[in-house]
Amino acid sequence: MSPGRLFSWIALALLGVVFIYPFVWLVSASFKPRSDVFDNRLIPETFTFDNYIQVWQEAPLALWLANTAIVTVLAAVTVTFSSAMVAWGFAYFRFRGRGVLFGFVLATMMLPGAVTMIPTFLIWNALGQVGTLTPLWAGNLFGSAFYIFLLRQFFLGLPRDLFDAARVDGATQWGVFWRIALPLCRPALAVTLVFEVQAVWTDLMRALIYLRDSATFTVPRGLKSLVDAFGFGGEWHWEIIVTASVITTVPMIIVFFLAQRQIIDGVASTGLKG
Incomplete structure (x- = not known):
């Protein structure tokens, strides 16, 4: 060597x-x-092993995990699909002002989250959704600028002749996207899905803003309540906090272990596209 x-x-x-x-x-x-x-x-x-018994007694950890799983699945699936649709539109269709419009999409990534925090809260409050899990995932129905950029780069690397040939054979625009484009970009979709799963699973800010009742808490919000109750200013039972942290971290380790090949393939292939 x-x-x-x-x-x-x-x-x-x-x-x-x-x-x-x-x-x-x-x-x-x-x-x-x-x-x-x-x-x-x-x-x-x-x-x-008493800590692993006591933590389930001190907090509704199973409920928090279930709430987080629901939000994570909904958020990851919706943002992956919606971002793929927008990215496909920017990659495949030719229209006037496409570059400028795509530039505006990318420009939204430059806005700090604090800029849109209050207007977004007012919207959800007007819709009566504050205190529910909806604000934690429903915004993903409109896609994400970062994922749109990522998927667009992948779509641009696919041979356009393949799609034109499908159109000549009678495929609809939706059929080309659903039956040809999406299957070909599975690695990039896997990266988008896993990245969003990690982002939502660890998202504390939105949970702090929108969740009020412990019955709707997600894992990060639940851990914050445990820190308040048993950590600083509480009873100083840090063994409960670290045990809950281990339990809530394990699902993410499993996800990355199962998806590590897809992540590597997706990042590598996306980096070679465009």
Whole structure:
């Protein structure tokens, strides 16, 4: 093995340790009694499974996970499909002002979330949806500028002659999009889906703004309530907080483990398009 390759392996190993250490510490702390949570031992001196029993008793964790799963699925599916439709329109159709309109779409990414936070809240409040899960996912029905850009780049790399041939054979515009374009961009769709799943699963800001009742809390909002109750200003039961954090992190680890090949293929193929 060459020195350069050996150095690369060592550097990657060190970076891997740096990134994985916080989660390893979190898992270790979840098996410790209250007095040992912050002792910084990766192997607990005293193992206990009581934290994993107590956390289900102290908080409606199953309900929070169910609420988050519902919001995540709805948000990920809607934004993937709506963004793909808009991206297909910008990639396939030729019309005057297409470039300018696409520029306006990209310009929306430059707006900080705080700029639209209040107007968006007023809209949902006028619709009577504050306090429900709807504001956490329904906005995705209109697509996302980042995902539109990502999918458009992929669509531009597909051979246009294939779509023209389908049109000559009698396929409708919708048929070309649904039966040909979408199946060909599965890697990019998988990247969009997984990215949005991660974004929604960890979204605390919108949950803080729109959710009022603990029965509608999502995982991030629920963890925030646990920190308030058992952490700072509370009873200092940090073992409950770290245990709940481990339980709510595991689904994301599973998602990325199952979708890692699709993510790599999607990012690589999208980067080569256009």
